[in-house]
Every structure is written in C-alpha cells, then in structure tokens.
Amino acid sequence: MKHAAKDAFVDRLARSAKLVGNHLNDVLGEAARDGEAQTPQRLSDAMGHGALNGGKRLRPFLVLETANLLGVDVEDILDVAVALECIHCYSLIHDDLPSMDDDDLRRGQPTVHIAFDEATAILAGDALLTLAFDLLTRPKALGAEQKLKLVEKLARAAGRGGMVGGQMLDLAFEKSAGDADLITQIHAMKTGALLRFACEAGAICGNASDEEMASLIRYGETIGIIFQLADDLLDVTASTGTLGKTAGKDVEAGKITHIALYGEEWARNRLRELVREADKCLEAFGQKADVLRAAAHFAANRDH
Numbered sequence: 548m549k550h551a552a553k554d555a556f557v558d559r560l561a562r563s564a565k566l567v568g569n570h571l572n573d574v575l576g577e578a579a580r581d582g583e584a585q586t587p588q589r590l591s592d593a594m595g596h597g598a599l600n601g602g603k604r605l606r607p608f609l610v611l612e613t614a615n616l617l618g619v620d621v622e623d624i625l626d627v628a629v630a631l632e633c634i635h636c637y638s639l640i641h642d643d644l645p646s647m648d649d650d651d652l653r654r655g656q657p658t659v660h661i662a663f664d665e666a667t668a669i670l671a672g673d674a675l676l677t678l679a680f681d682l683l684t685r686p687k688a689l690g691a692e693q694k695l696k697l698v699e700k701l702a703r704a705a706g707r708g709g710m711v712g713g714q715m716l717d718l719a720f721e722k723s724a725g726d727a728d729l730i731t732q733i734h735a736m737k738t739g740a741l742l743r744f745a746c747e748a749g750a751i752c753g754n755a756s757d758e759e760m761a762s763l764i765r766y767g768e769t770i771g772i773i774f775q776l777a778d779d780l781l782d783v784t785a786s787t788g789t790l791g792k793t794a795g796k797d798v799e800a801g802k803i804t805h806i807a808l809y810g811e812e813w814a815r816n817r818l819r820e821l822v823r824e825a826d827k828c829l830e831a832f833g834q835k836a837d838v839l840r841a842a843a844h845f846a847a848n849r850d851h
C-alpha cells in the first residue's frame with residue numbers, strides 16, 4: 548500500500564476508534580437502566596480499565612465500515628460496534644487471568660487482575676459480556692428481526708462453538724504436537740469468529756443481499772486468518788514495548804503455530820496471498836470497498 552493510502556487508512560481507523568471509544572465511555576458511565584440497580588463503583592472502574600485503555604478497535608471498525616459500504620449511517624449502529632468491542636475486551640481480561648495466559652501487561656498497562664484482583668477481573672469480564680447483548684437490543688434504526696439475528700450470530704461467534712470453544716481447544720492442545728489443520732481450526736474459532744461476525748454484523752445492519760452477505764462473510768473469515776497469522780508473526784518479531792503485551796509468549800509456552808511449523812518467510816508470503824484473497828471477496832463492491840481492502844492490508848502488515 549502506498550504511503551498516502553496508508554496514512555488515510557490509519558487516519559480513518561483513528562477517527563472510528565475515537566467514535567467507538569466515546570460511545571463505550573458513555574455506555575460504561577450511564578446511570579442504571581430500567582430493571583437494574585446501579586453498577587458497583589469497583590466493578591465499573593474495572594470494566595473501564597479493561598475496555599477504555601486504548602486498543603486498535605479493529606472489530607468495531609469492521610462493523611461500521613461494512614455497514615457503511617451498504618449505505619448505513621455509522622452513528623445509527625454504534626451500539627452494535629461497541630457490543631462487539633465489549634465481547635473482545637471481556638475475552639482479553641479473561642485470557643490474561645493467571646488460570647489462562649497469566650499476563651500482567653495489556654495495551655501497555657497492568658492487566659485488570661493486576662490493577663484490581665482476580666475475582667474483580669472475572670466479574671468485569673462477565674459484565675462486559677452481558678452488556679454486549681443489552682447493547683444489541685438498542686439501535687432504533689434496526690428492526691426486531693435484525694436485532695434477533697445479531698444476538699444469535701454474536702452468541703454463536705463468541706460462545707461454545709466460537710471464541711470460547713477455540714480457547715478451550717487452545718488450552719487443551721497447548722504443547723501437544725498439533726498439526727496445521729488443528730491450528731487452523733483453533734484460530735478460526737478463537738480469533739476468526741469475532742472478526743467474521745464483525746463483517747456479518749455490518750452486513751445484517753445494511754440488509755445485505757444473499758450474495759453480498761456471502762462475500763462479506765468470506766472477507767471477514769479471510770481477515771481472521773490474516774489477523775491471527777500476523778499476530779503469530781509479531782509474537783516472534785516484535786518487542787513487548789511495541790506490542791503493549793508480552794512478546795515471545797508462544798515460543799515460551801511451546802505453542803505450535805504456523806510460524807513454528809513453516810517459518811517466517813512462509814508466513815510473509817502467505818499473508819500477501821491472503822490480502823489478495825480478501826481483495827477478491829470485495830470485487831463486486833468496486834471502489835466503495837477500498838477502505839476494507841486497506842483494512843486487510845493493515846491487518847497483515849500491522850506492527851502491534
């Protein structure tokens with residue numbers, strides 16, 4: 548990607564991240580809603596620590612840009628984008644726990660269980676997870692059927708046959724002699740499912756046709772593979788300072804990744820190939836989809 552195009556993309560991602568961050572801040576700070584009591588201050592603080600601490604906000608960006616491609620005003624569906632970020636932040640908080648990845652650094656700051664305590668971190672994750680589904684009921688611009696579809700698809704992407712299931716497989720097969728297919732399956736569930744949902748959610752909000760839906764879901768799946776492969780590459784090539792999380796964790800944990808199996812050179816070539824595949828998924832949308840093309844390039848070449 549040319550420098551100017553890259554700058555324009557980074558600028559657009561930053562503007563979207565600000566919009567998402569502001570809305571997330573409003574939601575986390577809101578007064579009790581009908582049927583609930585006020586959030587305990589410590590829980591609210593821990594949720595804010597885990598969710599308002601930067602992050603690329605790539606998943607909400609994909610929701611908003613996919614919907615925008617189909618003519619939706621992004622302001623109308625901020626709740627949907629923020630719902631997905633809540634799920635992502637919950638997963639990071641729980642992933643960092645001593646019983647899981649046992650990490651003390653996330654987005655350049657102490658993880659939630661370090662800044663608070665383990666029980667509070669578990670509860671903050673739980674509360675973000677449930678808040679996500681509350682948010683999906685809110686957008687006035689969406690019909691009941693669209694909201695129901697979003698709830699169904701998010702539950703499946705995040706749950707037992709999606710991210711949580713992938714985390715289970717990852718823990719179960721850590722250090723075992725995994726083969727490439729198993730790694731691919733774990734990645735598709737653990738990381739890919741939410742990125743796939745991001746694009747599917749945008750397509751649902753935009754009332755996509757069957758063909759548009761299929762192309763956007765395929766694009767989301769490709770972004771998922773790109774994102775995880777780039778993450779594995781960064782784990783062996785980037786520093787803890789740049790990443791804002793501990794580098795070298797996979798090697799240290801003896802985790803089998805595609806990089807461990809095939810090497811860095813293979814990974815770089817595969818990333819180039821995947822970016823072309825993502826491009827292909829967007830063919831029917833023409834130039835309107837340039838920002839999504841740039842997102843695939845960004846996911847493959849990111850430095851954190």
Ligand code: GRG
Pocket residue numbers: 601602603604605635638639641642647654710711714737738775778851
């Ligand atoms: C605990 C239920 C549960 C699931 C955990 C997300 C996850 C599943 C594990 C995280 C392990 C990991 C590093 C996966 C690689 C991909 C990934 C999710 C990276 C972090 O996402 P980014 O780079 O983070 O989008 P930011 O901070 O930018 O939001």
